[in-house]
Amino acid sequence: MEAPAQMWGSVRRLVLGSPLPTARMHAERVGLLGGLAVFASDALSSVAYGTEEVLLMLVLAGAMGLPYAVPVTVAIVVLIAIVATSYRQTVVEYPSGGGAYVVARDNLGPLAANTAAAALLADYVLTVAVSVTAGVAAITSAFPALLEESVAISVVCVLFVMVVNLRGVRESAAAFAVPVYLFVLCVLSLVAWGLCKSATGWHGTIGTAPSLALVAGQPLTAFLVLRAFSSGCAALTGIEAVANGVQAFKPPSGPRAAAVLAVLATILGVSTLGTAVLARHLSIVPSETETVLSQIGRQVFGESPMYYLLQATTAIVLILAANTSFAGCPRLAAFLADDKFLPRQFGTLGNRLVYSNGIIVLAVVACVLIIIFGGAVTRLIPLYAVGVFTAFTLSQTGMVRHWFRQRGAGWQTRAVVNGVGAVVTGVVLFVVGVTKFVHGAWLVCVFIPLTVLAFQQVRRHYQWVADSLRLSGKVEAPALRNLNLLLVGGLNRGLIEGLRYLKSLSGDACGVHVATLGQDNTKLESAWKELAPGIPLSVLASPYRDISGPLLDFIEAERAQGGYDVVTVILPEFTVRSWWESMLHNHTALWLQFVLRNAPGVAVANMRYRL
Secondary structure, X not given: OOOHHHHHHHHHXXXXXXXXXXXXXXXXXXXXXXXXXXXXXXXXXXXHHHHHHHHHHHHHHHHHOHHHHHHHHHHHHHHHHHHHHHHHHHHHHOOOOOHHHHHHHHHOOHHHHHHXXXXXXXXXXXXXXXXXXXXXXHHHHHOHHHHHHHHHHHXXXXXXXXXXXXXXXXXXHHHHHHHHHHHHHHHHHHXXXXXXXXXXXXXXXXXXXXXXXXXXXXXXXXXXXXXXXXXXXXXXOOXXXXXXXXXXXXXXXXXXXXXXXXXXXXXXXXXXXHHHHHHHHOOOOOOOOOOHHHHHHHHHHOOOHHHHHHHHHHHHHHHHOHHHHHHHHHHHHHHHHHOOOOOHHHHOOOOOOOOHHHHHHHHHHHHHHHHHOOOOHHHHHHHOHHHHHHHXXXXXXXXXXXXXXXXXXXXXXXXXXXXXXXXXXXXXXXHHHXXXXXXXXXXXXXXXXXXXXHHHHHHHHHHHHHHHHOOOOOOOOOOOOEEEEEEOOOOOHHHHHHHHHHHHOOOEEEEEEEEOOOOOOHHHHHHHHHXXXXXXXXXXXXXXXXXXXXXXXXXXXXXXXXXOOEEEEEEEEEEOOOHHHHOOOOOHHHHHHHHHOOOOOEEEEEEEEEO
């Protein structure tokens, strides 16, 4: 039977794969096709719900609102082009990655950088929650019987994507490439075939138009159109992930990332506008039981295998779109950890050369969010765009200042491109914040400053630790006066190993036994005198059967009376052969180690005897 550590190691290798050496770091990078699958799946997947979110707002005005779906979508596509063009300059200029955080840090200062980072962290968590719940919605559209289990299915899907990402960047790219490209093929086929049929005078089967009079409850106003625009701007989330993960691309990483952004913007723009045109042409309105994309697919393809392939790939790519966050968020957290704004654990590479801690935390937080909001995409969308457009605006503003500082060849044109991006995304941020504030965006507006404050607190802690540990002037290290205590639980071979170690140490020595049941200890004291002549044994009474309390009191008293600088506590323990045998023992030494670790002037040594 394997020991617990060996068993866990075997399970981890089975699930996640064998550890990778650091020298494999460059081999784990991805090219254009792999990068599109890993970093662009989130933005591409927004085709499945972007048009629906626009229609959900416009349908509140009934039939009068629906004609505005196409103009609103055109504005969103123009915004996609502007943001993608701006970020293409960013990834070439900052090939080390980090995106909005690094750009703002280098050009606008730490406060702007922390704000961008907090906004992106909120966006990444919401990306996982929204994309997975939208994917499950595509499944339940085809199979309504699963609707009641949508939350459980969503959580399982998040955990699946987490495990795939823990296996490494290349493996996630290989796993996700086929469904991502198959989805792109299905959507482009849907748009092309639907538009071709529409050109011949085909209008589909209009089955939802009569319900418009029932859903119309608001007048058509500019504010309602702006709400529709801000909802549709969810299509832009995921673009910034390419900038955060430039280091994951093969050299030259900057140009490769820029190429991914160009392809992404083209596919996203064509697909988003095409589905909006088809939805308007077919007079489709949102339904609680079937997504807009599913309705378009059912009318264009009919009840054919192509429709079910569209639904299957939509569900898969929406679920896998969470991979964009799993690829980008841990890298951003690593940048923050390197700058001491997040715990250092987020900057540690795991066995598979990925930031495992960031991946696991992201999955847990996203699952909690899905459970809280009941797996409802529409309830999550209002929280979605504030964070990403905050990062967009700060990133592009930082790039404008960067060009004014560098003043290289063609800097004026580049500054204009990023300046336009900053102004446009700033205006969109204002629109989204105003129109979605009471619908949930206020949560993100509160989360961002609180997160920035948390960043500052973490940074102050690390600075305090560094100041406290810093050596200054002439430093001496005089010897400490030490008392060595051996915890005596009973007479056994494990005690002998501890006693041998006690005798090898310098300083005063003492044995300590805590009597928890009020038993007679005469036999133990006699045996101790034979085993350790000259070393006293103190028997501590514990009327409430607690070991740690009397031991801590004894240590404090000995330090005060004997003037000891440090007390070393030796904890004898034995180890068994297997994990299930380990469960049969109470692990007193492990508990005492935990209790004593923060006691002042106490050092702990574990002496293990293997059975």
